[in-house]
Amino acid sequence: MPAEKTIVVFGAGINGAAVARELALSGVGVIVVDNGDIATGATAWSTRLIHGGLRYLEYGEIGLVRESLVERNRLVKLAAHLVRPLPFYLPVEGRWGGMWAAAARLAGWESLARAWQGRRGRGSWTVGVGLTLYDLLAAGDGWPRHRQVRAGDDGMPRIDTKAFPRAALYADAQLLFPERFTVELLVDARGIAAAAGTRFEVCTHRQVQVGRDGMVTISGSPVGGGPIEIRPDAVINATGAWVDRTLTSLCVGRADGVGRRLIGGTKGSHLVVRSASLRAALADHGVYAEAADGRPMFVLPFGSSLVLVGTTDIPFTGDPADARTDEAEIGYLLGAVARLFPTATVGRDNVQQHYCGVRPLPNMAGDPHLPAGVTRRHLLVRHDESPWPLWSIVGGKLTTCRSLAETTAATVLGTLEMPVRGTSRERPLPGNCDGASRVAAMLECHRLAEQAGMPRDDAAAVADRVVGLLGARAPAVWQQGGGRPSGPPAASPSGLIRGVGLPTAIVGFCVREEWATTLDDLVERRLMLSFHDRLSREAIMDVAESLSMAGGLARERVTEAVDACVARLADLYGRIVPRSSDGADNEDRTSQGSRR
Ligand SMILES: Cc1cc2nc3c(=O)[nH]c(=O)nc-3n(C[C@H](O)[C@H](O)[C@H](O)COP(=O)(O)OP(=O)(O)OC[C@H]3O[C@@H](n4cnc5c(N)ncnc54)[C@H](O)[C@@H]3O)c2cc1C
Numbered sequence: 001m002p003a004e005k006t007i008v009v010f011g012a013g014i015n016g017a018a019v020a021r022e023l024a025l026s027g028v029g030v031i032v033v034d035n036g037d038i039a040t041g042a043t044a045w046s047t048r049l050i051h052g053g054l055r056y057l058e059y060g061e062i063g064l065v066r067e068s069l070v071e072r073n074r075l076v077k078l079a080a081h082l083v084r085p086l087p088f089y090l091p092v093e094g095r096w097g098g099m100w101a102a103a104a105r106l107a108g109w110e111s112l113a114r115a116w117q118g119r120r121g122r123g124s125w126t127v128g129v130g131l132t133l134y135d136l137l138a139a140g141d142g143w144p145r146h147r148q149v150r151a152g153d154d155g156m157p158r159i160d161t162k163a164f165p166r167a168a169l170y171a172d173a174q175l176l177f178p179e180r181f182t183v184e185l186l187v188d189a190r191g192i193a194a195a196a197g198t199r200f201e202v203c204t205h206r207q208v209q210v211g212r213d214g215m216v217t218i219s220g221s222p223v224g225g226g227p228i229e230i231r232p233d234a235v236i237n238a239t240g241a242w243v244d245r246t247l248t249s250l251c252v253g254r255a256d257g258v259g260r261r262l263i264g265g266t267k268g269s270h271l272v273v274r275s276a277s278l279r280a281a282l283a284d285h286g287v288y289a290e291a292a293d294g295r296p297m298f299v300l301p302f303g304s305s306l307v308l309v310g311t312t313d314i315p316f317t318g319d320p321a322d323a324r325t326d327e328a329e330i331g332y333l334l335g336a337v338a339r340l341f342p343t344a345t346v347g348r349d350n351v352q353q354h355y356c357g358v359r360p361l362p363n364m365a366g367d368p369h370l371p372a373g374v375t376r377r378h379l380l381v382r383h384d385e386s387p388w389p390l391w392s393i394v395g396g397k398l399t400t401c402r403s404l405a406e407t408t409a410a411t412v413l414g415t416l417e418m419p420v421r422g423t424s425r426e427r428p429l430p431g432n433c434d435g436a437s438r439v440a441a442m443l444e445c446h447r448l449a450e451q452a453g454m455p456r457d458d459a460a461a462v463a464d465r466v467v468g469l470l471g472a473r474a475p476a477v478w479q480q481g482g483g484r485p486s487g488p489p490a491a492s493p494s495g496l497i498r499g500v501g502l503p504t505a506i507v508g509f510c511v512r513e514e515w516a517t518t519l520d521d522l523v524e525r526r527l528m529l530s531f532h533d534r535l536s537r538e539a540i541m542d543v544a545e546s547l548s549m550a551g552g553l554a555r556e557r558v559t560e561a562v563d564a565c566v567a568r569l570a571d572l573y574g575r576i577v578p579r580s581s582d583g584a585d586n587e588d589r590t591s592q593g594s595r596r
Contacts, residue, residue, distance in 0.1 A: 004029045005233040005416055006199055008216060010208070010246055014043040015378075015393050016238030017182045018405035018424075020200075021189035025422035026413055029199030031230065032186065033218055037204050037521045039182040041240040041320065043398065044525065045357020047270065047298055047310045050075050050083050050399045051172040052138065054288070055296055057130050064377050066137045068399045073141040075402070076173050078427065080434035081471030082181050085143075086174040086300070088286045089157050090131075091164035091340065092124045122290065124148060124166045131170050146170035158281040160342050164289075174286070174300065178398050179525040180469060183514050184429045185401075187473075191430065202515050203228065210250050214387025223517045223552055234412055237392040241265045241320040241358040247383070247392065262381060262394045264363030265317070269325040269356040270310035271333050274533055278307050278337065278344040291336040299337060305533050306352065309333050313359075320358035325574070330354060352533065353573035362395045378404050380411055389415050431471025441467045441474050448478035449503065454495060465501045469528065477509045497542040499534040499581025502527060507546035517552060519544050519561045520568060530569060536581040540565050 006029035009016045017038065020030045034040065052069040053061070075083040122130075131146035149169050151161040159167070175181055186202055193200030207219040216235075218228040239246040243263050279301065287299040295313060302308040312329045330351060337346050362379055378396035382389075391412065396404050402424055410420050433441050445463035450456060466474040495503055510516040510526040522543050524530040529539060544562050547553045553561055569575040 004198060005418065006031060006230060007234045007236065007412065008033060008230065008232040009236045009238055010034075010250075011041070011238035011240060011242070012038040012182070012186065012202065012204060013041045013238065013240050014039065014178055014182045014185070014398055014401045015240070015396050015404055016236070017185035017189070018401040019236055019238055019393070019408050020202075021185045021192065022402075022405040022409035022424055023412070024189040024192040024196070024198065024200055025424060025427075026409060026418065026420050027196050027198055028413070028416075028418065030189065030193070031199070031201045031203065031218070031228065031232075033203045033206055033208055035205070035207060037518070037525055038186065038202070038515060039179040039525055041242070042357045042360055043178050043182055043240075045268070045270075045355055046178060046398055047268075047300070048175050048178060048308065048398075049086075049172060049286075049298070049300075050175050052134055053397070053399075054130055054134055054170075057133055061377065062137070064400075065134070067403055068397065069134075069138040069141065071399050071403050072173050073138070073143070074425070075175070075399070078424075079175075079181060079184070079429040079432055081431050081438065081467070082177060082184075082429070083173050083175045085171055086286045087284075088170050088172055088288050089149075089159070090127055090168045090170065090288050091151060091159050092122060092127055092166050092168070093164055124168070127168050131168055134170065143171050155283060157283050157285050157287055157341075158343070159287065159289075159340050163339070172286070175398060176303070177469070177528050179528065181398075181429070183526065184431055187514065188427070188430050201228070204515055204521075205517060208249075210387070212387075221517070232388050233416055234389040234391075235386070236408065236412065237390065240360040243360065243392045243394060245319070250386070250390075261363045262392060264315070264361050265320065265358040266361060267314045267316040267323050267356060267358055268311040269329040269333070269354060270308055271325075271330060271351050272302060272353045272355075272531060273307040273309055273337070273346055273350050274305065274352040275307065275344060275346045275350040276305075278341055278346050278350070279305060281341050281344050282307060287340060289336070289340055291332070292339060297333075297336045299340065302531070306531070309337055316358050323356050323358050324572075325354040325356040329356075351574070353531075353569075353575035355573055360395055380408055429471075431473045433467075433472040437472060438467060441472050444475040445478075448475055452478055452495060452503070452505070454503070458494075458496065458501075461501050462496070462503055466503070466506060469502075469506075476513070477503065477506045492542040492545070497527075497529075497546075498538045499536050500527075500529055500532050500539050502529075504542055504546040507543055508550040511547065511550040511552050516547075519547055519553065519565045522547060523565055523569075530573065530575070534581040535575075535577055537562065537566060537577055537579045539581060540577070 007023055009020050009032045012032050012034035020032045023030050050072050052065045056065050076085055135145045146168050149167050151165050151167050190200050203218050205222055209217045214231050216230050220227045237243055237246050241263055244261050282301050284301055289297050291297045298310055300308040316323055379394040381392045381394055406423050413420055442463045445466055446459050449459035449462050466477055492498055492504055497504055514526055516522050516526045529535050540562050544558045548555050548558050566577050569577055
């Protein structure tokens, strides 16, 4: 029997996680290492769409759009609890606008396209041609075809009908929580490896050192688990916008003088807007429009009460971790909203938070003034001067993470002279549920929550929220595990995290089952509380206490951890967290200075 091969994947973003899962399906040992948490990069800072990418058609990216549409169709079936179809409304000002510009762009004459780009943006004919092609590329998938509508028709978003008298209606999909999707890819990979008896480890918040002999030393975990030493059979650098920096730290590529820069990242910012009038005006549609400068712009429902607005596209060469949304971007995005929805009166005070990420785009010798034109295709780059076969993943989209993983795994396995034994093409995520299976998961959660002593009304809302996060895996939250206590912390005798409708037991679940190790992991990427409109310091305290009870935080460090979490939310998201969920006491706003 040949010895098992082990591949180290750097980066636990959506691409690293998808590749790890694909490799596990072929029976290879996998270690995933991230110097932060799962999905701490662009995956969490995206527009959260699973889409074909309509505008890429103008750049002639037919193959990419076709691949994205095929994957869109797969993901709404295989991860139905997280990926949901969303009808989009595309408002237009005129009829013929943008036709010549689109033709020039298609021919590769970008500067001519910019010169011809009319002030009134793309017209209904131009959009119609694009959407007809979009429909053709999605043919056979059962998605509704686009249609032209008159602005102001019943059920449509209440956009300024004078400025935008016509519109097209088409469909794409939304992945509200790519953070949770990425965690589930890894949960699935762990299950696959356990069934096959192969090695699978996820090491988050770890540092790596590489010896001259190719030995990789992964530091010990801050919450237990010693260092790992391994000489991998291959290494995959899936660190997104950090790809070049990772190569330098691995002492390959850059240090050997090989390298041109692989990544030419651009910064993209989003606003999370809390405005009942804007949310009502959207009418559960996404809106895809052009800002006054012609940049593509999304206004999207974000749960039942919030609206997500994005995005900007600005060249960025610094450390992606330092990227922040600035006031100019906030003004620009609010301006775009005001142009579309002049009656919704959305101002700076309606911005609950913002976030910002760096797109890991290929460093192409294109026009640096037009980042939107840089390809969204991914590249797999092989590095020759390294102690082990080494590849970097450059670019990619959330939408194509699975297909990217499939081609990456095939290439890597081919080099290692190993067969591809399985693919994820038909493989649902562990939480996948829809229709009847979703109802069954809800009922079971309801029963378990009541059994745990929760009042009937609370139990129904809690079941809905937990299934919304975990899908079919939700009932497992109430199962005791690992011999650790998972009862309510002293601060929250109800067993609920105050104000957010989640049981405190979910914290222990995420620690046991989903590699959550810090308070930030839980608040931002497992429980998705950082986006919750009723997030408060009290709620964060409940999570911290539950984390402490699960053995992940020393009791005497709970308050300090909560303070740090609140400060991080202010720095990263400009989010000011009130003391309690009724928002009555906004002491933190003044203690942190002016709104960032
Ligand atoms: C503004 C914006 C909007 C977008 N919108 C969409 C969209 O709507 N739909 C869509 O399909 N795509 C979208 N994308 C693209 C998509 O989000 C990214 O292409 C994708 O998330 C990249 O995933 P990744 O795993 O390659 O990188 P990342 O998600 O960035 O993950 C990289 C990981 O590597 C880790 N890391 C960094 N350095 C090291 C190191 N030295 N060692 C170990 N780990 C390390 C980081 O902590 C991080 O977790 C958008 C991107 C942005 C920025």
